Amino acid sequence: MATKASTTKPAAAKSTEKKPAEKATTAKATAAKPAKEAPAPKTAPAPAASLMQLKEGDSAPVFTLPGAGGETLSLAALSGKKIVLYFYPKDDTSGCTKEAIEFNALRDKFAKAGAVIVGMSPDSAKSHDKFRTKYELAFPLAADETKETLSAYGVWVEKSMYGRKYMGVERSTFLIGADGKIAKIWRKVKVPGHAEEVLAAAQGL
The missing domain is CATH 1.20.5 (Single alpha-helices involved in coiled-coils or other helix-helix interfaces)
Incomplete structure (x- = not known):
């Protein structure tokens, strides 16, 4: 036991x-x-904050990005010139195509005003190549696939369509002076007549 x-x-x-x-x-x-x-899940409070913070008179955020035709586009390379930097959602869509064609039609007048036009979207450089070729656009398009520059300018924002929220580009244009300062900002752009309005501002700068 x-x-x-x-x-x-x-x-x-x-x-x-x-x-x-x-x-x-x-x-x-x-x-x-x-x-x-x-x-935490990736949201975009920072871009929304940038949208509120960046204003006329501020220094334009710098960038160096690939462009159509294998070129590299940078703010530094355009230093000393007036720059019309316009942001659009997507290549070869209805509104973006109309906007590009309107800017392209006025390119000689912008040149006489001492201003260069640069378009920017999250599309790839390859997509930009096709877009420029299809519509014979004579100004550069920058590809910001990382959305860093879009966020810096406050145009990568939360949008809503049919009750669905998503991130996208708010159609906007920045007129940057030869001194690198933002002279004029247009947000939530309506395409018809916009290019002419920007031209008038560039001529008066």
Whole structure:
């Protein structure tokens, strides 16, 4: 009988020792959960803030981006010139095509006013190539696939359509003076007559 009792006790002790280990493992797993859940979903509060902060008289945010035709476009390379930097949602869509054609039709007048036109969207440089070729656009298009420049100018914003929210480009134009300062901002642009309005502002700058 004594032998049986001594055999049973160590077994009970073993099972008692396992329980704290299991609890510790469970505690570890519970503690690990917050670390996995820590990364927040990607939203865009920063672009919205930039939209409110960037104003006329501010220095234009710098950029260096690929463009159509394999060129590199940068604000620094255009230093000393007036720049019409317009942001549009997507190549070869109805509104964006009309806007590009209107700017293109006035390019000689912009040149006489000492202003260069640069279009920018999140499309790739390859997409820009096709867009420029199709409509014979004679001004550069910058590709901001990372949306960093779009965010810096405050035009990458939350939009809504049929109750669905999504991120996209707010059609906007910035007239930048030869001194690198933003002279005029147009937000939520309506395409008809917009290019002519920008031209008048460039001629008066």
